[in-house]
Amino acid sequence: MLIISEIFGPTIQGEGALIGTPTVFVRTGGCDFRCSWCDTLHAVDKKYKDDWLTMSAQDVFEQVEQLSGGKPILVTLSGGNPATQDLSELIKIGKAKGYRFAMETQGSVSAPWFAMLDHLTLSPKPPSSKMRFDQVRFDTSLHNANNTNISLKIVIADHTDLEWAGELKSQYPKLPLYLQPCNLELKNTPSLEKLTTQTLNLVDEVLKRGWFDTSVLPQLHVYLWGNEKGV
Numbered sequence: 001m002l003i004i005s006e007i008f009g010p011t012i013q014g015e016g017a018l019i020g021t022p023t024v025f026v027r028t029g030g031c032d033f034r035c036s037w038c039d040t041l042h043a044v045d046k047k048y049k050d051d052w053l054t055m056s057a058q059d060v061f062e063q064v065e066q067l068s069g070g071k072p073i074l075v076t077l078s079g080g081n082p083a084t085q086d087l088s089e090l091i092k093i094g095k096a097k098g099y100r101f102a103m104e105t106q107g108s109v110s111a112p113w114f115a116m117l118d119h120l121t122l123s124p125k126p127p128s129s130k131m132r133f134d135q136v137r138f139d140t141s142l143h144n145a146n147n148t149n150i151s152l153k154i155v156i157a158d159h160t161d162l163e164w165a166g167e168l169k170s171q172y173p174k175l176p177l178y179l180q181p182c183n184l185e186l187k188n189t190p191s192l193e194k195l196t197t198q199t200l201n202l203v204d205e206v207l208k209r210g211w212f213d214t215s216v217l218p219q220l221h222v223y224l225w226g227n228e229k230g231v
């Protein structure tokens with residue numbers, strides 16, 4: 001059985017390599033991390049666990065199917081940390097019906113079924129998160145993903161994060177790298193002006209460093225819908 005925080009969509013992927021792509025989200029409940037700026041605490045903090053549902057893979061897929069009107073769509077697995085649960089059955093059921101699967105995870109936990117994904121976004125946590133980066137676990141995640149399309153997405157809150165991202169960039173030169181400004185206004189409606197300034201600063205820094213193979217993207221869903229849940 002799977003522990004699910006929410007299933008929603010269709011919406012668009014608001015971040016990273018697949019930005020703008022129509023998708024249904026399956027958000028699992030529970031995370032082995034607790035990032036200082038996590039924008040999804042309702043799927044992390046155990047105080048919300050009464051809101052999480054225990055569902056079979058078949059039930060989850062049926063809800064996805066209902067949301068997409070039975071038409072195959074990209075399914076994005078997120079959380080919490082979706083890698084802490086066995087999602088292979090869900091992926092198997094969906095793929096048999098033509099659905100594609102992407103997943104967002106931090107790289108702290110991995111499993112052989114990563115190889116079943118069509119796209120894997122690895123989002124290792126920079127110093128501002130206050131979480132520790134475990135390179136051995138990260139490399140195991142890469143190894144498990146095998147020939148899956150992989151991209152790196154790093155949240156940047158300050159200069160230390162940017163330096164850290166630079167180190168990772170040089171260690172993994174073949175992985176497409178996406179940098180995303182950190183939304184620090186989680187308790188109120190984020191100011192679009194501030195988000196724009198953060199994004200512009202990040203663009204300046206990336207260009208200044210000559211990182212011409214790195215992409216800078218804001219969280220499109222935050223521009224469109226603020227901190228609303230389920231979008």
Ligand SMILES: C[S@@+](CC[C@H](N)C(=O)[O-])C[C@H]1O[C@@H](n2cnc3c(N)ncnc32)[C@H](O)[C@@H]1O
Nearest residue numbers: 037038039040079080081104105106123182183
């Ligand atoms: C909520 S997490 C869930 C999946 C997984 N636990 C992870 O961190 O990759 C999805 C993405 O949102 C990013 N994120 C979380 N809080 C954020 C914030 N305040 N501003 C920008 N991105 C954030 C994470 O870094 C991650 O890339």
Ligand SMILES: Nc1nc2[nH]cc(C(=O)O)c2c(=O)[nH]1
Nearest residue numbers: 012013014015078104221231
């Ligand atoms: N539209 C939209 N795009 C997203 N990309 C990553 C998200 C996440 O919370 O994992 C997310 C989300 O919650 N909504």
Ligand code: SF4
Nearest residue numbers: 031033034035038080
């Ligand atoms: S790893 Fe992801 S879900 Fe978990 S606390 Fe950090 S940002 Fe939130």
Ligand SMILES: [Mg+2]
Nearest residue numbers: 039040078219
């Ligand atoms: Mg989010």
